Every structure is written in structure tokens, then in C-alpha cells.
Amino acid sequence: MGLQLEKMTLHNWKCYQDQTIEFDLSFQDETKNVWIIFGQNGFGKTSILEALQWCLYGTGAVNKEALRKAFNDVAVSDNPTLEMSVQLTFKRGEDSFLVSRSAQRKPRGKLVTVDDREATVYRNGRECQDPREWIEVLLPKMSREFFFFDGVDIQRYAQQTHTVETKNAIERILGIPELKNLRDDTERALKDLQKQLSDAEQTNEELQRVVTELETVEVGTETQREQLGRAKENLRSAQTIYEDTKQRAEQLEGLREKLDELRRLEGDRDRLRERLDRAEQQVEETLRKAPIPLLLGFVKEVANELQGQTVTTAKLFGSVQQLQKLLNSDRCVCGRCLDEEAKRYIQQDLEQLQRVKENSSRYGALEQDELRDRLSALSRYDQWNLEEKLLDRDQHRDDLDEIEQRISRLKRETHGINEEEARDIWRKVAEAERQRDDYQNKIGQFQRAIDQSLQREDELRRKMETLAGKHKETATLAYQVRLARGLLEATKELIDWRIEDAKATIEEKTSEVHRRVTNKPDEYNGVVLKENYTLGVRTVTGEVLNPETLSAGEKEALAFAFITGLNLASETSALLVMDTPFGHLDKTHQRNLVKALPDIDSQVIVLATDRDFPDPLLNELMPNVAGVRHIERVGGSERLSEVT
Amino acid sequence: MEQQLQVLAQKHGIPVALLQEAIKEERERIVRQNRRMTPRLKEMIAQYADVSQG
Structure with a gap:
């Protein structure tokens, strides 16, 4: 079983000042799914249904004006700024959800406004951040009329066409939107x-x-x-x-310098050779052409010799005379007396000079002087400077020898050098x-x-x-x-399958329920679910009847069968709250519908009058009834009720 | 439904858990204004791709 209502608390809501209605779910007997709250017309049955919807959907279900009138009249007279609230406790499996909403009356002079507060949702005792979303998960607003309805409204599901909203609401119950979302x-x-x-x-x-x-x-x-x-x-x-x-x-490079020097020296050598040749030729020519000049030196030497002899002779004569005088003198020129030894030495020198004087006298002084003069004249002869030439030649030879030596050395040093290289x-x-x-x-x-x-x-x-x-x-x-x-492909196929499967399920379940609830089981052979979830009634002859042609009772029976089938086709069934659903039906329909209530796989809360459940019918249903409550007037006042 | 998911997953070569998980998450996000489910789906697909290729 899906979502079930466990408790409902109303505070200053319409005719209920402090009302708690409990639906004991502890026995977990799934055969007992029906709760009946009896109340006569005007006692507050619809107020309970409205309290449910306001708590869940706020002014989306109960508009501001209706809300302003929802404050308990009795309490408002004592407290114009009255607060009212509704709390709903749901159970789904192991989860518990507490949905609460409150509002406060705000009178401003003659004008009264309402401070309608946002709902709060607690899941297993913890407040949920997105209460609206959680409420949508529990009981989608767009599908609320499939969960909360009265006997008259239900007929509209037996119309020939559905609004887009209804179609969407149906698909919402069937779990199609999430599949379409998944596809998108x-x-x-x-x-x-x-x-x-x-x-x-x-x-x-x-x-x-x-x-x-x-x-x-x-x-x-x-x-x-x-x-x-x-x-x-x-x-x-x-x-x-x-x-x-x-x-x-x-x-x-180093040798090259030597080669250059060698070449230069060779040039010098060649030139020296030429010079030497010339010098030698000059010497040779000089010697060949001039024998006198060759004797010139000799003549000069002789002349000089003669000159020298003349001088020596003169000196000798002078010396002999001076020595003779010295020997003949008693005294020395220095004033000292000559001893014998000194006189003997002087005598020896004198004798030697006498001998030289005698030799010189052989040539005769005149002849010697003439010879000397002639030789002197000869020596003044313009000679050819042979000596210079010889010196020059010798110099050339020396130079040549030196160059030859240097060339020889350089040749040894530069041996093997390729000039071209x-x-x-x-x-x-x-x-x-x-x-x-x-x-x-x-x-x-x-x-x-x-x-x-x-x-x-x-x-x-x-x-x-x-x-x-x-x-x-x-x-x-x-x-x-x-x-x-x-x-994507799986989801697309799943959507098609789901819609077809849901339609088939809805069609099958609706047909089953419809066959039980219709007052014409012999004429109708089931329900056809057409496009956009609109309904048709198939006759035994195979004809599909337009639901518009059906009576009000038949429409309600058809719609009830559809909602039941829809709930059965839904994977997450939710509670159904019906407000006086059967009282205006013919007895056959009424009986059939009531007897079909246990077949709904949901908690069913029926807000009923005595007419909805005549005693025989109630007795017949009792094995499936989980609880019965009664709405009573409080103190006989029309403005105060309580559920007992 | 579960049987059909198995059939479709096998037919289209996807892990049935991917299909189940995707539907579950879409169901949880059905009422949200901004579901942001596309990146979540890519994330789930990447996870299942890793597991399959793993």
C-alpha cells in the first residue's frame, strides 16, 4: 500500500478548534483499507477535505477569500488575530512525513487579510529544505483531484475529452513524466x-x-x-x-726568410764575384803595365833608408864629437867627475861609433846625397795605387768568402725546401x-x-x-x-510501453471495476481507454458508447472505475478521500461502488452521510473497514464540531 | 515494469542498473524546477562506461 494518512490535526480550522483525527495504521491489515467519517450535511465533512488540500497546496487549493473565512468563528470572536493550522502525518513504507501549514488572521480596520505561511515538511523528524517539492513527491498537486474528490466532481472524468491538465495529471500518476524527462x-x-x-x-x-x-x-x-x-x-x-x-x-715561413736571405746573398755573391773579378783584372793589369810602380815601394824604402842613414850619420858625427869632448874634459857636464868605469863605457861607444863612421864614409857623402835625391824624385812618381787595388781585391775576396760561408750555411738549413710549396x-x-x-x-x-x-x-x-x-x-x-x-532508445520504448501497459492496465482494471459497479452488467462489457485517456463504454455488442450519453450515476460509476483502475495501474498508489460519493446514486450503483471499495489498493477515506452507507451496505463493507468516525456538533453550535 | 527494464536494457545493450538508476533519479527530481539531470546522466553513463570497460 502506498501513501497513507496516519493523523490529521486541525487547529481553529473552520468548525474545528482543536481536532485530531487518527487513522490507526498499526494493525497492517491490508484487507481493511476503508475509513469512514460520518457526518450530516453541514457538520464539517467537506471542511476536513479542504483542510487536507490547504495543508498540502495552500492557496493553490483554497483561495485567499475562502481562507479568510476558514478561521474558526468562535475563536476569532475572542481573538481577531487568530492563528489556525493543519498538520498531516503520512506514512509510506518506513518513512514518516509531517506536513504542516498555518495562517494568521490580520484585521486592519474593517479589512481582514490572512498571513498564509509556507508549508513545512518533516521527513522522519528532519525538516526538508524543499517542502513544496516533497509535497509534490507525496501527492502531486496536478493530480490531487484523483485523490480528493466528491461525488459530483468525479463525473468529469467520464467526459468525452480531457484537458491537457487532466491528461498530464493522469500521466503523472502513471509515472510517465519522469520517463519523458529521462528521454529529454x-x-x-x-x-x-x-x-x-x-x-x-x-x-x-x-x-x-x-x-x-x-x-x-x-x-x-x-x-x-x-x-x-x-x-x-x-x-x-x-x-x-x-x-x-x-x-x-x-x-x-721561417725557412722562407732564410731562402730570401739566401737569394739575396747569392745576388750579393754574384755581384762580389764580378767586383772581385774586376779588382783582380785591375791588379793584374796594373802589375802587367807598370813594373816601375812595382819598384816604387822599393825605391821609397831605399830613399827612406838613405835618408835615415844620412840622419844617423849626422847623429853619429855629432855623438862622436860630443863623446870626444866628454872624454877629454875633466869634468862631467853634470858637474860630477867621471870615474874610470864610465870613461871605459864611453870609450867603447866611441869606438863603435867610429866604426859606423868609417863604414858610412865608403859611399861618399856626395854620392849618397845624390842617390837619395834621385830616389826621392823617383818616389814622387805618380804611381797607380796598386796597394789600394790589392786591398780592394782582398776586401772583395774576404767579403766573398764570408758570403760564401753564409750561403753555404743557409743552403744547409734550407736543404729540401720546395720553393713552390x-x-x-x-x-x-x-x-x-x-x-x-x-x-x-x-x-x-x-x-x-x-x-x-x-x-x-x-x-x-x-x-x-x-x-x-x-x-x-x-x-x-x-x-x-x-x-x-x-x-535513450530504451527510454523511448519504455515510455511507449509504459503508456500502452498503463492504458491496458487501466483499461483492464477499469473494466473489471466497471463491470462490478455498473447497473447494466448485461449491457456493458467493459471500458475502452481512448487517446488522451478519455473513456468509452463498450457494449456487449462491441459498440463503444460516448460517456456523455450516460446518466449521472453511470458517469460516476465509470469515473469511479477509472480512478480505481488508475490507482491500480499506478506504481505508487496514494490515499483516496471521497466526499459524499454515493448518496445521490441509484441503489444499484451505490451498492456496487461501496462493495468495490475494498478492491482499491489504497487507503480510502470516505466522508459520508448516512445515505452513502445504508446500514445493510455498511454491514456488508464492515469487514473491510478499518475505522469509523463521527462528526458531532459541539454544544449544539453550528460553528463548532468535533470528530469522535 | 522491472521485467520490461531488463528486456529493454538487454535489447539496447545497456546495464539495467543504469536504466533503473536513471529512472529513480528522474523520479526524485520530477518536481524540481531545475532538475540538472543531463550532467548527472552523463556522470552516470561515464561511471557505467568505466565499469563496463574496466
Whole structure:
């Protein structure tokens, strides 16, 4: 059994000042589902029904004007600012729900307004944050007339057409809206997922492109590395060649200077040779052409000798005379006396000088002087300067010897030097340097290219990782889309199935109930549920009758059967509260409907007059009655009632 | 109803628990102005996809 009302408390609500009506659910006898609250017309049956609806739906069920009049008259006379309240306690399974609403009367002069407060809902003792939502979950407002109705209103469900609201309310009871919501929400979820999948698939294409590009870049990088390796090898070779060549060049550079010096010395040597040749020729020619000059020196020497002899002779004569005087003198020129030894020494020198004087006297002074004069004249002869030439020649020879020695040394030092190589070596150095620089430049280029490639590889790898992550998501998304599509299709089919199944159930149950409650079981063979849940009565002949053509009693019987069938088709049945449903029916319908009450799989609260349940009928129903209450006047006042 | 859910879940290749849970959550949110059920459904689908692929 679904939602059941356990207790109802009314405070200053209409004719009830402080009223608690309890519906004892503790016995849990599902065969006893009917509660009857008897009350004569005007005693407050409908007030109970209105209290239920106001507590649940507020002014949506009882408008402001009606609410303003709902305050208990007796209490208001004592307290114009009276508060009133209704509390409902429901049970559904193990859950307990307390719904409460209050209002206060606010008189302002002659004008009276009502402060209608929001309902509160407690679930298992804890206040719910969204009371309206919880009330909608318990008893949807739009479907309230399927739960709370009177015998006249019920007939409208036997109309040829239903309003959209009624259709929606029926579907609400059948649990169709949540399925339609699920369909719509799943459709949106599917679209979202398809969009994500589409994006992911585009990502996959991008991933493929990135992978291809990365492979290309990697191949390019590898090629560049190989080129770099070769270039480095070439560079090493070029560097070696360059260094060797440079070293050789530097060696040659030093030798080259010597070679230059050698060449210069050889030039000097050649020139010296020429000079020497000339000098020798001059000497030879001089010697050949001039014998006198060759004797000139001799003549000079003789003349000089003669001159010298003349002087010596003169000196000798002078010395002899002076020595003779000294020997003959008694005293020395210095004033001291000569001893014998000094006189003997002087005598010896004098004798020696006498001998020289005697020799010189052999030639005769005249002849010697003439010879000397003639030789002196000869010595003044303009000679050819042979000596100078000889000196000059000798100088050339010495110079030549020196140069020859230097040339010889330089030749030894520069032995094996290729002059052409010496000239070409720096060109080779430059060539090697250029080659080395070329390889260095190439290495730089390769390195930069590799760096760029590696950078690009890194970028692509990171992008690939990101995309690969999304690639994994793609498979997941594809599966999610499949699930969403499956869920959508399943929901669509479920809605169709649910509607058809509910209609079939409603049709079947309604037909069953209708067959029991109709006063023409021989004529009617069930109920047909048409589009939009409108009803038709099928006759035994197969004709489907328009419910508009039925009598009021037949309409109510049909509507009752429909509500019962609807409740049975609902997965979450709720209580039914009926206000004087049977009194105006013919006896057959009345009897049949009352007897059908136990068949409703819900708590049924019937606000009844005695006419609704004649004693024989009540007795017949009693095995299924859970409780009977009676509304009594309090103190005979029309304004105060109580339920006992 | 439960039997039909089994049939439909099998027919459309989805876990029956997904269908049951989705209906349950929709039922709980039926009265809300803003159900915000689409992201919740995507979340549920993702969870069931993980479990199925797991």
C-alpha cells in the first residue's frame, strides 16, 4: 500500500478548534483499507477535505477569500488575530512525513487579510529544505483531484475529452513524466556526448597528423644527426689538415726568410764575384803595365833608408864629437867627475861609433846625397795605387768568402725546401682554414636544425600526449555515446510501453471495476481507454458508447472505475478521500461502488452521510473497514464540531 | 515494469542498473524546477562506461 494518512490535526480550522483525527495504521491489515467519517450535511465533512488540500497546496487549493473565512468563528470572536493550522502525518513504507501549514488572521480596520505561511515538511523528524517539492513527491498537486474528490466532481472524468491538465495529471500518476524527462535529458546528454565525441574524433585526426609529422621530424632529425656526425668527422679532418698545413706553413715561413736571405746573398755573391773579378783584372793589369810602380815601394824604402842613414850619420858625427869632448874634459857636464868605469863605457861607444863612421864614409857623402835625391824624385812618381787595388781585391775576396760561408750555411738549413710549396703553403693554409670554417658552419647549421627539430619533436610529443589522452577518451566517449543512445532508445520504448501497459492496465482494471459497479452488467462489457485517456463504454455488442450519453450515476460509476483502475495501474498508489460519493446514486450503483471499495489498493477515506452507507451496505463493507468516525456538533453550535 | 527494464536494457545493450538508476533519479527530481539531470546522466553513463570497460 502506498501513501497513507496516519493523523490529521486541525487547529481553529473552520468548525474545528482543536481536532485530531487518527487513522490507526498499526494493525497492517491490508484487507481493511476503508475509513469512514460520518457526518450530516453541514457538520464539517467537506471542511476536513479542504483542510487536507490547504495543508498540502495552500492557496493553490483554497483561495485567499475562502481562507479568510476558514478561521474558526468562535475563536476569532475572542481573538481577531487568530492563528489556525493543519498538520498531516503520512506514512509510506518506513518513512514518516509531517506536513504542516498555518495562517494568521490580520484585521486592519474593517479589512481582514490572512498571513498564509509556507508549508513545512518533516521527513522522519528532519525538516526538508524543499517542502513544496516533497509535497509534490507525496501527492502531486496536478493530480490531487484523483485523490480528493466528491461525488459530483468525479463525473468529469467520464467526459468525452480531457484537458491537457487532466491528461498530464493522469500521466503523472502513471509515472510517465519522469520517463519523458529521462528521454529529454538523455537526448541532451547524448547530444553533448556526441559533440564531445565529434571533437575527440577531430582530435584523433589531429593526433594522426601530429604522429605523422612527428615521424617525419624524427626521420629528419636522424638524418641531420648523421649529417652532423659526418660534418664533425670532416671538421676533425679539416682541423687536422689545417693545423698540419699551418704548422708546415709556419715552418716554411721561417725557412722562407732564410731562402730570401739566401737569394739575396747569392745576388750579393754574384755581384762580389764580378767586383772581385774586376779588382783582380785591375791588379793584374796594373802589375802587367807598370813594373816601375812595382819598384816604387822599393825605391821609397831605399830613399827612406838613405835618408835615415844620412840622419844617423849626422847623429853619429855629432855623438862622436860630443863623446870626444866628454872624454877629454875633466869634468862631467853634470858637474860630477867621471870615474874610470864610465870613461871605459864611453870609450867603447866611441869606438863603435867610429866604426859606423868609417863604414858610412865608403859611399861618399856626395854620392849618397845624390842617390837619395834621385830616389826621392823617383818616389814622387805618380804611381797607380796598386796597394789600394790589392786591398780592394782582398776586401772583395774576404767579403766573398764570408758570403760564401753564409750561403753555404743557409743552403744547409734550407736543404729540401720546395720553393713552390713555400709559395703555395699559405694558400693551402687558407684553403684548409676555409674548409674547416665551412664544416664548422655546416655543423652550426646542422646543430641549429637539430635543435629546431628537437624542439619541434618536443612540442609534437607533448601535443601527442595530450591528444593521445583524448584519444583514449574517444573510445570511452564512443562507448558512452553508445550507452546514452541505448538509454535513450530504451527510454523511448519504455515510455511507449509504459503508456500502452498503463492504458491496458487501466483499461483492464477499469473494466473489471466497471463491470462490478455498473447497473447494466448485461449491457456493458467493459471500458475502452481512448487517446488522451478519455473513456468509452463498450457494449456487449462491441459498440463503444460516448460517456456523455450516460446518466449521472453511470458517469460516476465509470469515473469511479477509472480512478480505481488508475490507482491500480499506478506504481505508487496514494490515499483516496471521497466526499459524499454515493448518496445521490441509484441503489444499484451505490451498492456496487461501496462493495468495490475494498478492491482499491489504497487507503480510502470516505466522508459520508448516512445515505452513502445504508446500514445493510455498511454491514456488508464492515469487514473491510478499518475505522469509523463521527462528526458531532459541539454544544449544539453550528460553528463548532468535533470528530469522535 | 522491472521485467520490461531488463528486456529493454538487454535489447539496447545497456546495464539495467543504469536504466533503473536513471529512472529513480528522474523520479526524485520530477518536481524540481531545475532538475540538472543531463550532467548527472552523463556522470552516470561515464561511471557505467568505466565499469563496463574496466
